Amino acid sequence: MRGAIQLDEHFDRVGLRKTPQRLDVLEHLVRRPIHATADEIFAALNRRDPRVSRATVYNCLRDLARTGLVREVPGEGKAARYDANLHRHHHFICDVCGNVEDIEWFDVPASSWQTAAGKRRIRESEVVLRGVCSRCA
Amino acid sequence: MRGAIQLDEHFDRVGLRKTPQRLDVLEHLVRRPIHATADEIFAALNRRDPRVSRATVYNCLRDLARTGLVREVPGEGKAARYDANLHRHHHFICDVCGNVEDIEWFDVPASSWQTAAGKRRIRESEVVLRGVCSRCA
DNA sequence: ATCTAACTTTAGACATAGTCTAATAAGTAT
DNA sequence: ATACTTATTAGACTATGTCTAAAGTTAGAT
Missing domain, CATH: 1.10.10.10 (Winged helix-like DNA-binding domain superfamily/Winged helix DNA-binding domain)
Structure with missing residues (x-):
């Protein structure tokens, strides 16, 4: 295989x-x-x-x-x-049914977080999107 | 008080x-x-x-x-x-010491996630930044 | 202020999730 | 093949979280 x-x-x-x-x-x-x-x-x-x-x-x-x-x-x-975790990805959590779904990877631009991150050295940023999934909509 | x-x-x-x-x-x-x-x-x-x-x-x-x-x-x-959770915020997790720190709120631009989110209706996106905190650096 | 209906707290039994130990088995470098 | 290291196993144990039914509180209506 x-x-x-x-x-x-x-x-x-x-x-x-x-x-x-x-x-x-x-x-x-x-x-x-x-x-x-x-x-x-x-x-x-x-x-x-x-x-x-x-x-x-x-x-x-x-x-x-x-x-x-x-x-x-x-x-x-x-x-x-x-x-x-062989491929990086983000997650989506449905407000209604609570299911967790994988979301294709994307980068959060440094311009979003660089001020808030201060002196920390950032390796990556993982996103948890929340909302309503296509089945519950 | x-x-x-x-x-x-x-x-x-x-x-x-x-x-x-x-x-x-x-x-x-x-x-x-x-x-x-x-x-x-x-x-x-x-x-x-x-x-x-x-x-x-x-x-x-x-x-x-x-x-x-x-x-x-x-x-x-x-x-x-x-x-x-009286004020929204993100989180930072240190790779070295594992501590979780609060990070001031910022918006992830829709342009980052809209393709990946597909038909889901997104309410908000919470970010978990990972890296090395200022104490461990 | 008092009454009342709905909601909340309590103690402790119970259930579920995860960790540890020390004996045995299996992986890997030579 | 051997020796050395690391991993697996069963099951006791600990930690985390849930449930129940009786007693106590809350907030709105009087």
Whole structure:
């Protein structure tokens, strides 16, 4: 599969050991981009292989997040939600239904934030757009 | 106190009953703008009046958030963090120390997001700037 | 000022989310 | 293949958040 080969490369790139569990977690997030929670991922992997542990899913998510392959979605709700992060993007949260949608990446011009940012060194700016999604409109 | 009178007015404005507990929670967030967790607020209020219940703090935060007087900070960490939201603002998260800082409000020009937003109706766009804070630089 | 209906608070049981530990297994460099 | 390091596992544990039903408050109408 192309997909798997590409995912392998990402592991090499960030210097993270390739383990089946890490691959499975990342692949799950890539193939089902629905901002899954740790528990949803655990349930899915554990169904296929009952030996997969809850702790492992949390460990994998932590390591993948640390190396940037995955990120926590800044959304709502109690449980953290995750996103494969192979391509940068923003988020949209619907005022009505609360769903979180990915939005294609765009840059916020420095002229917008440079005064407000003061002496901080800014690496990137992520945007959370809020409003009404096309289904709820 | 001026402060208390102003907070009262906010309750009237959003149509939320004034209760001592709600006032205390809001006042705590206004006076100590450190993005406290529910538990930190509970500890502070409970120290002054041991009858204040954990459930009440959660109820207050939920109601204050619903009416917009308070908001959940889109930051990191397991426990939700809250902000008095009497003035809109953005957030900055330091790559190094992880602290969340408030950033003065600015508008992201529609020209930045209008293509990416598609058919969604956008009400506002909140920005999370990431980089290195002035202390860590 | 008092009454009343609707709303809010409370304590503590419960539920959900996430972390830790120490024994075992697996990845990787040589 | 070996040795060394790092990752996984089960399950106890901690932290965070929700629910319930009884008691107490609030605010508007009298």
